[in-house]
Amino acid sequence: MSSRGWQRPDWPAPTRVRSLITEREGGVSVAPYDSLNLAAHVGDDPLAVAENRRRLAGHLPASPCWLEQVHGTTLVDAAGVGRAEVPVADGAFARVPGVVCAVMTADCLPVLLCDQSGSVVAAVHAGWRGLQAGILERAVAAMAVPGERLLAYLGPAIGAQAFEVGNEVRSAFVAVHQEAAAAFLPAPQSPSLDEGVAAARERGGEQLVGKWLADIYLLARQGLRRAGVNAVFGGSGCTLQEAKRYFSYRRDGVTGRMASLIWLADD
Structure with a gap:
């Protein structure tokens, strides 16, 4: 379900699990951060960011646990983070109602997780470095629930095309998990992708392919499956190609950030 400035993930999460993903409209920031930029670290006017966060706060039970994201694999228990703290981490989990986990993205993949009984939630920033290093597997371990009892939602990210x-x-992915090869296609080196693939094969394979198109959604599904999570939802769209709806660092360079948030409601 989408509204101006945000969307509700469409997944069969328990009733007490609440989630929200912002889009780029509905804020006060001016170009190139227009308009609902929620990041304080990208050069936007701090007053505009504060107003954007105030508008977001109207949809939340409390201020989010914002993170200083570094493309690592550290996750924090959001309930243990102080109001003024901004921990260096790329994911947060919570078992306490009213504690809001959040990650910010602008091409990287946001992943929301919850268990079937609605006792724990998590938000993960899954760029390619984090995915390769196993951040989703670490998130499942931190939630301390068997993977088969978890649900995952893949938010908006850069598309495979x-x-x-x-x-x-x-090479970094395939060296660890051979199945990752399925998530990479040779980038087109001629008018069509098919011709590029054929040319690469004719020249002797991957060593002579200069660039690849990576499917970050598939890489995430593979990581989740390794952790036992098979109930995966979302995973469509492209932040780079949908300029009116999403921020994209690859497209614009200087730009804002969306937020993906999840929390437990009171019983």
Whole structure:
């Protein structure tokens, strides 16, 4: 379900699990941060960011546990973070009602998690570095619930047709998990992707392919499956191609950030 400035994930989460993903409209920031930028670290006017966060607060039970994201694999218990703290982490989990977990993105993949009984939730910032290092597997471990009892929602990220990476990225994934090869296609080196794939194969394979198109949604599904999570929802759209709806760092360079948030409601 989408409204101006935000969307509600469409997934069969328990009633007491609440979630929200912001989009770029509905705020007061001016270009190139227009308009609902929620990040204080990208050069936007601090007063505009404060007003954008105030507008978001109207949909939340408390101020979110904001993070200083570094493309790592650290997760924190949001209930143990003080109001003024901004922990260095790329994910947060909570078992206490009213504690809001949040991650910010602008091409990287936000992943929301909850268990079937509505006792624990988590929000994860899953860029390619975090995915390769196993942040989703670490998130499942931190939630201390068997993967088969968890639900996951993949929020808006850069699409497979737009996420171009080099050989080093593909090699880093495949060196750890061979199945990751399915998430990479040679980037087009001629008018059509099919011709690019054929040309790469003709030249002898991956060593001669300069660039790849990476499917970050598939990489996340693979990581979740390794952790036992098979109930995965979302995972469509492209932040780079949907300029009116989403911020995209790859598209614009200087830009704002969306937030993906999740919390437990009171019983």
